[in-house]
Amino acid sequence: MVLSFDDTYFMKKALQEAETAFEKGEVPIGAVIVVQDRTIARAHNLTEQLNDVTAHAEMQAITAAANFLGGKYLHDCTLYVTLEPCQMCAGALYWSQVSKIVYGATDPERGCGALGTKLHPKTKIIGGTLASESSELLKKFFVQKRSLN
16 A cells, blocks of 8 residues: 655644644644655744744744754755744745745735745745645634633
8 A cells, every 4th residue: 555645644744733732822833844755843833832932833843853854954855834934934944945845824914925035946835735724723713812812
């Protein structure tokens, strides 16, 4: 039996991380980093838990993947993240030289695309993978958060 690993398969893994963030009261964004169909890092937002504005899912995943690989560059790696990276995360992804970024929901206000943030010239970016699932989880989180305030 041959298993089929595609962008949807790994985005579902990122969505599982986003669900974990949701359960912890964090903005539900999840990320996984994959190399040769193997997940080498999984992460979710930890900004509230760590009291750190830089503890985005992507930043956590970059650090975990670099530690796993034993180097700072993420050549031949793909980042799957449930929301389009922000300017800070896109900058870190630029420096990591990640080969591919696949994201779910677009962030029309704070996303790297809307802000014109440059990625590494060799980085391929694909948006919209499981976008509705990613977006619904975010909407659910903010509706719940507003009802508690």
